[in-house]
Amino acid sequence: MRLDYLTIFPDFFAPLELSLPGKAAASGLLDLGVHDLRQWAHDRHRTVDDTPYGGGAGMVMKPEPWGEALAEVVRPGSTVVFTTPSGERFDQRLAEELSTREHLVFACGRYEGIDQRVIDHAREIAEVREISLGDYVLNGGEVAALAVTEAVVRLLPGFMGNAASLVEESHAAESGGLLEYPVYTKPRSWEGRDVPDVLLSGDHGAIARWRRAEAVRRTAQRRPDLLSPSVLDDGTPIVRAVPGDAGELLTLQRACWVQEAVANDMLAIPALHESLDDVRAWLGEWDTYVVRRAGRLVAAVRGRLEGEAGDTWDIGRIMVAPDLQGSGLGRVLLDHIQAVAPPAATSYVLFTGAASARNQRMYKKAGFRLRPDLPAPPGAVVLTKRRGR
Ligand code: SAM
Numbered sequence: 001m002r003l004d005y006l007t008i009f010p011d012f013f014a015p016l017e018l019s020l021p022g023k024a025a026a027s028g029l030l031d032l033g034v035h036d037l038r039q040w041a042h043d044r045h046r047t048v049d050d051t052p053y054g055g056g057a058g059m060v061m062k063p064e065p066w067g068e069a070l071a072e073v074v075r076p077g078s079t080v081v082f083t084t085p086s087g088e089r090f091d092q093r094l095a096e097e098l099s100t101r102e103h104l105v106f107a108c109g110r111y112e113g114i115d116q117r118v119i120d121h122a123r124e125i126a127e128v129r130e131i132s133l134g135d136y137v138l139n140g141g142e143v144a145a146l147a148v149t150e151a152v153v154r155l156l157p158g159f160m161g162n163a164a165s166l167v168e169e170s171h172a173a174e175s176g177g178l179l180e181y182p183v184y185t186k187p188r189s190w191e192g193r194d195v196p197d198v199l200l201s202g203d204h205g206a207i208a209r210w211r212r213a214e215a216v217r218r219t220a221q222r223r224p225d226l227l228s229p230s231v232l233d234d235g236t237p238i239v240r241a242v243p244g245d246a247g248e249l250l251t252l253q254r255a256c257w258v259q260e261a262v263a264n265d266m267l268a269i270p271a272l273h274e275s276l277d278d279v280r281a282w283l284g285e286w287d288t289y290v291v292r293r294a295g296r297l298v299a300a301v302r303g304r305l306e307g308e309a310g311d312t313w314d315i316g317r318i319m320v321a322p323d324l325q326g327s328g329l330g331r332v333l334l335d336h337i338q339a340v341a342p343p344a345a346t347s348y349v350l351f352t353g354a355a356s357a358r359n360q361r362m363y364k365k366a367g368f369r370l371r372p373d374l375p376a377p378p379g380a381v382v383l384t385k386r387r388g389r
Contacts, residue, residue, distance in 0.1 A: 001101070001156060004033040004073045005145055006066070007108040008048055012142035021149065024159055033073070040068035049111050058112035066107070066118040070125065078103040079127040081148065082119055083141030087130030090148055092171035094131065098148070099155035101127075106148070108141030177226055181214035217343055224287065230336045232291065232329070238336050241288035241300065246280045248297035249290070253279065256319040264353040266379050271317065288317075289336060291329065298324055301333040305344060313338070313345035313387070318359075330359075334366050338387075346387050351380045 005013055013034045016022065024030040038046040041064075049059035074080060079101045088094065098104060105126070107114065122128045133144040153159055170180040184195040198210045219226050230238045241249065257272040274282075282288075286302035298321040306314040315337050320329045338348055350368065352359040360370070360381070368383035376382045 001029070001099075001153070002031045002033070002103040003149060003153075004035065004103075004105045005108065005142075006035050006037050006069050006073065006105065007140075007142055007145075008037050008110055009108075009140065009142055010034045010036045012108075012140075013146070015146060016149070021153055024153060024156070029156060029158055030153060035069065035073065037065050037069055040065040040072075052112060056112075060112050061109060061114040061118075063115040063118050063121075066114060067121065070105070070107075070118070070122055073105050074122070074126045075103065077101075078105050079129060080105045080107060080122045081145070082107045082109065082114065082122070082128065082130045083133070083144035083148070084109060084113060084130050085132050085135070085137050087132040089135075090131050090133055090144075090151070092151070092177075094129075095148070095151040096155060098129070098152045104149075104152070106141070106145035108145050110140045171226075178215040179219045179223060179226070181211040181218065220340075220342055224340055224342070227340070230332070230339065232332055236291060236293060238289050238291050238333065241283055241290045241302075243280065243283060245288075245290055245297060245300075246276060246283055249283070249288075249300055250274070250276050250279045252297060252300060252319050252321060253317065255322055259322065260353050260356060263357075264355045264379055268378065269353075270377075286316075287337075287340065289333070289340070291333070293324075296321075299329050299333055301337045303337045303341060305342060306349070311344050311346045313341040313348045315348055315350040318350075331362055331366065334362065338385075341387065348385045348387060349374075350383055351376060352383070354379055354381050 007013070013032075016025070016032055016034070021030060021032075025032050037048055041048050041062075048061055048065050050062050052058065052060045070080065079098070081098075081104055083106065107118075107122075119128060119130065131144070131148060133147055138144060171177055184199060188195050188200070196210070198206050201207065216227075225240050232238070253271050253274065257269050261267050261269055261272055282302070286304045288300060288302040290297050291299040299319060301315065301318045303313050303315045306312045315334070318330055318333050318337075320327075320333070341348070348368070350363065352363065360383070363383045364370075366385070368385045371382045371384050374382045374384070
C-alpha cells in the first residue's frame with residue numbers, strides 16, 4: 001500500500017518511522033511519502049492561507065497549492081482522504097474499507113479548513129473520503145491522519161505478527177462489533193485480585209462462553225449503541241435518538257398526548273406541556289429510540305435506570321404517530337426498550353393514563369401488572385414487570 005501525506009507540518013509524521021509501520025515500510029509492505037504543502041506555494045513567504053470570502057474569523061487554506069499537490073501525488077486508483085470534523089465518523093468498518101485501497105493520499109487541513117473547491121476538484125480526479133476522527137475539533141488534520149493510518153495499516157495482510165489477534169478485537173466485524181472482553185496475564189493473583197477461575201480451567205468451551213458473555217455485558221453497559229439495532233418486520237431499524245431529533249419528537253409528543261388528554265379528560269399531563277428545550281434536556285438523560293419511515297420520525301420510546309438501587313428500568317414516552325396507531329408499532333417499541341435495558345435492571349416500571357384503556361391492554365398483554373399499591377402521578381396508573389433472565 002502507498003500512503004502520501006500532504007501537510008504544512010511534515011515533522012508530525014516522524015512517528016511513522018517507529019514501531020510496526022516503520023518495520024512494514026522497511027519490509028516493503030508500506031510505501032510512505034510525506035510532502036510539505038509549502039513546496040507548491042510560490043510566493044516569497046510560501047503562503048498557503050488567505051482570509052475567508054464573506055468575512056469571519058480565521059484563515060482558509062488557498063486552493064492553488066492544493067491543486068498542484070494533488071496533480072503531482074494523485075494517480076489512477078488513488079483515494080484522497082480529507083480529514084475534517086464535518087466528515088463521516090471514522091470507525092473500524094471504514095478502516096477495513098480503506099485497508100482494501102492501493103493508494104491513500106491524506107490531505108491535512110489547518111486553520112479554518114481547505115477551500116471547498118479543492119475537495120470538489122479532487123472528486124473529479126479520485127475517490128474522495130472526508131473523514132472525522134470524532135465529534136471534537138483538533139488544530140489540524142495530522143493527528144487524524146496518523147490515527148486513520150494506524151487503524152488501517154494494522155489490517156493489511158502480513159502487518160500483524162499474529163493475524164488472529166485482529167479477529168477477537170473490539171469492533172471487529174468477526175466479533176459482531178462488540179467491545180472486547182477483559183484480559184488478564186500472569187501473575188495469577190495480584191494485589192489481592194485473582195484472575196477469574198474460568199480462565200484457568202483449561203475448558204476452552206467455557207472460556208469462549210465466558211468471554212462472549214463479558215463482551216456482551218461490557219458493550220451493553222458502555223456502548224449500548226453498538227448492539228445490533230432491533231428491526232421492524234419490514235426491516236426498518238429502531239435506532240438511538242440523536243439531539244437533532246428533538247424538534248420532531250416534540251411534534252410527535254404533542255400529537256400523541258393530545259389524544260391522552262382527551263381520553264383522560266385532563267390537560268395536566270407533563271408531556272403535553274414540554275418545550276423544545278425540555279425535550280432536548282430529557283434526550284440527554286434517557287436512552288431514547290426512534291423509528292423513521294420514509295424519513296419521517298413516526299415512533300419513539302425511552303428508558304432509564306431508576307430506584308434507590310438503580311435496578312428499575314423506567315420505560316416511558318412510548319409514542320406512535322396517530323395515523324400509524326394500531327399497527328403493532330407500540331408493542332414492538334415496548335419489546336425493544338425492555339430488551340435494551342442494562343444488565344443492572346431487574347424490573348420494569350411504566351405509567352399510563354388511568355383511562356387509557358388501549359395502552360393498559362397492551363401493557364398487560366406484554367406481562368405488566370397494575371400496581372395500585374405504588375404511588376402514581378395524578379390521573380395515572382403504575383404498571384410493573386419483573387425482568388425474565
Ligand atoms: N473550522 C473547522 C470546522 O469548524 O469544521 C475546523 C477547522 S480545524 C481548527 C483545522 C483542521 O483540523 C481541519 O481542517 C481538519 O483537517 C482538522 N480537524 C479538526 N478536527 C478534526 C476531526 N475531528 N477529525 C478530523 N480532522 C479534524
